[in-house]
Amino acid sequence: MAGRGLTRRELLAAFLGAPFALAACGQREAAPPLPEGEVVGASDGIGHLIRDGLRPEPETWERAGVVIVGGGVAGLAAAWRFLHAGFEDFVLLELEAAPGGTARSGEEHGVVPYPWGAHYLPAPMKENRALVTLLDELGVLEGSDAAGEPVVAEQFICRDPEERVYYRGRWYEGLYLHAGANDEDARQLQLFNAEVDRWAAWRDKQGRRAFAIPVSLCSDDAEVTALDRLSMGEWMRARGFTSERLRWLVDYGCRDDYGLGVEQASAWAGLFYFASRMKAPGAESQPLITWPEGNGRLVRHLYEKARSHVRLGLAVADVRTVVDESRRVGTPAAGGVEVVAVGRDGRGALGFRAEHVVFAAPQFLTKYLLKSYREGACPSHVAEFEYGAWMVANLFLSARPRAGLGFPAAWDNVLYESPSLGYVTATHQRGLERGPTVFTYYYPLTEPNPRDARARLLSAGRDEWAEVALSDLQRAHRDIRTLTRRLDVMRWGHAMIRPRVGFQWGGARVKARQPFGPVHFAHTDLSGVPLFEEAFDHGLRAAEEILAARGLPSETMR
Amino acid sequence: MNRTPILFLNVLVIATCGLVYELLAGTLASYVLGDSVTQFSLIIGIYLSALGVGSWLSRFVERELARRFVDVELAVAVVGGASAPLLFLSFAHLSYFHVVLYALVFFIGVLVGLEIPLLMRIMKDHLDFKELVARVLAFDYAGALIASLLFPIFLVPKLGLVRTSLLFGFLNAGVGLWATWLMRPIIGGGVTRLRAQACVVLALLAVAFVKADALTSLAEDAMFADDIVYTKTTHYQRIVVTRNRAGFQLFLNGNLQFSSADEYRYHEALVHPALALAAEGGREVRRVLVLGGGDGLALREILKYPSVREVVLVDLDPDMTELSRRFPPLARLNQNSFEDPRVRVVNEDAMIWLERDEPPFDAAIVDFPDPNSFALGKLYTTRFYRLLKERLAPEAAVSVQSTSPLFARNSYWCIVRTLEAAGFQVRPYYTAVPSFGVWGFALARRTPFEVPAHAPQVALKFLDDASLPAMFMLSADLGPVPVEVNRLDNQSLVRYYEAEWRRYE
């Protein structure tokens, strides 16, 4: 490998483990040629300029009732909520050239569109009214069943087979590796499921579930919050869950949802993954809703609704609350706020004078973007928000890999012995079983210190990441290199909030959710877990807070 | 030169090879073009006359007899050896098939016709004429006997046509190479070059023998009881046509789709109840949809109705519909239904095609392979049947091939229940198709209905007023069993099917 001074073996050792690198490289050091492709994002250039102090003074000013900062799911949800209330006096500013944030998708080069991040949404339960409304708008629901639970139309539920796992030369159905499990493994799995069932059934005195979506519906009873003070790994050991396969399953779950290993994620987060999507004990998990482009489909819908209010390619560089009382003529209680945005090249500053802001970018950005925070008043809770780094690669294949031994291709294809999460097949939900396809390969970087994770993420360029992805997938698909005609890479530096031990109930989330003057916060990180439902809920909450403050109360949709 | 006795062995081999090529051509011709009497007599006629031409041409060979003999051997080896693979490949371009076939037979005949006269002239100095003629002809005819015995007993069943042809090419080339030693004294210079040529031919044929898998694999030859006459691996499936005394058979991915001997039972049962139901109350059945059914046999049945104006056939695999249009035995069997101007063929995934807007159909025939993979299982889901429902006129009738209610009872009832869950009224029925066994279908319509009491007024071999209603009387061992409905997100049917057919493997 030419780039960055690493040999291929060193690169593979650093990203896929030393034993793997030895086996993959053998005697031969020369790397096979790579398909074309590029790093497509996320745009960190402008982010770093702002972090390092770019604060231009705009020449032109516009006014708007509300400025939404960030066009991810939370920001778009706020816009959606405003429109439902008939409130149109807002603009949404998004740094990237496309909306959606970490739920965005692509369609260039592929036979079908494909995700760059979030790729599924578990079917909501009836309590999640707003989400049910959204899905109904999209035509995803077919009414409700006898119990009033929404029924998702068949074609939007992830098609069977959903997942398979590759272990030593063979694919197996499902995620739990049943093959070769002994009686003790089976016993522990059963006990673990019983434990999850117990939590799914658990209710506090007010009748709240221990684990619910959105998180705002979860109980804060001491028995539940105690789970936040130990890691999932510690929790498992304390209960005698020592089975290697069970541990793998739980570790995979934590890496898949949070980008954290089982020793880093809190037991609260670990159990949340399993218990929050279960209606009742013993029930199947809620079915997954998906599209070829993953949650990009939801983004498109939200974006289409709000399109005329959305300004893409504008990075917010400064948000300053106006204390000058004289400017507040005729506006409600809170003072006004000025938002300054720049183009992605750092030029063309544009100012917005507004009464309110929905801050729908991640919390860590407040210390750079909010003038008051920047100038010394940054509350301590901001530093509590830690974000993991992820690499996502899309592989454009000219044809399907040859069928390997064992279970046939599924939607989610996982490699048991890999630090990656395997890949999702974009054509699966479209029902195209043959011909060209797109594989979306996920690799979370789980270093304990997020800064180390980010450093490793950025240390590898397109070619290095392509080499890692191809070498990793090659163990299951020998022909992957010849079939991949293009491979693009997304490096998410601040991909998602890390629900590490102590974060969920440590208090930071609650504090960060309080409005700062006219600035209302909305982002999935405020829930401590990175989920569409959470981002959506925070968007609605922030919008409803503002509607109320503006004297436009409407019945809550949440 | 006292090697003459061994030279007679050459005669034997040469004669065997010659007849094997002739048999190969005759067999392939009758497979592909049908009508074996005509084909065999034509091939024999052409071949024998070509032998005569070859013998006559031998008089123009005046010098270097031995060298020419080796040349001829190598030529026969190449042309004869490659004959079966060449003919197989030319199936794909069937319009040339006749030309290739007859030209090949003639050419081989001429070359073989050259062999014996040359050999006799080479040997004439060492034997008196009486001895020579007697021995050469005796070995020649003995070779013919060997070939005619080996061919049906050992060669075709064990090696298949392609490998047989290559093997005998190899023998011919071997004779050529061997002759360079036997006739060393009379060849003169340049033996090495001659031997090198022979070795190249041998190597080429050996490689082809190994690579013959691309055409038919040994495993496949062993798997099918009958002779394989056509194979092709398309983007979507492996198509194999076999042939036996009763007729020929089509296999997709190793699963029998029909046998020409009894397919009429299957296709009449599949098509006519639905068309009779659709025509009930004097309704005109004008537009009919066929999903799957790339063999064109359901088409043949549908086209019997004069009221039908348009038939849309949606089959994933263009190679399959092309084969049915152009492969003479198949085209004959489906009565050239693909040439009928009322037929429109769409090569697309049926499920994706159904999502498109189309004017409503009066009847639909659903004839997919059995649900033995997830890709096929989706074509039997509630989602699929709901999409289908949207493409139908309110009173349209549908029939669905539904695997065997006897061997795969859960699968059968799963299909029935899935149709019901998608909003159809369903009447299960079955019939016996000897090459399949007891076979099941489902007749469906949106609104409640009675089973048609009369067979339709078209030419039928199997159905009549008695047998049509009788198909709907299920015996006790075929009755309902509790099953799940097949959905895209559970693929229950594929799992039932797997479990049930595994018992028979």
Ligand SMILES: Cc1cc2nc3c(=O)[nH]c(=O)nc-3n(C[C@H](O)[C@H](O)[C@H](O)COP(=O)(O)OP(=O)(O)OC[C@H]3O[C@@H](n4cnc5c(N)ncnc54)[C@H](O)[C@@H]3O)c2cc1C
């Ligand atoms: C690889 C990956 C896989 C995931 N998979 C799933 C999944 O399958 N299911 C699921 O539910 N969730 C998944 N998630 C979590 C996903 O992040 C959330 O579901 C949700 O999309 C988060 O939305 P958000 O609006 O809160 O945040 P973000 O997506 O972070 O949106 C913030 C937006 O603000 C913009 N922004 C930032 N700074 C500025 C600025 N200065 N000016 C203007 N705009 C700015 C960003 O560009 C971005 O568009 C995944 C995340 C990742 C990274």
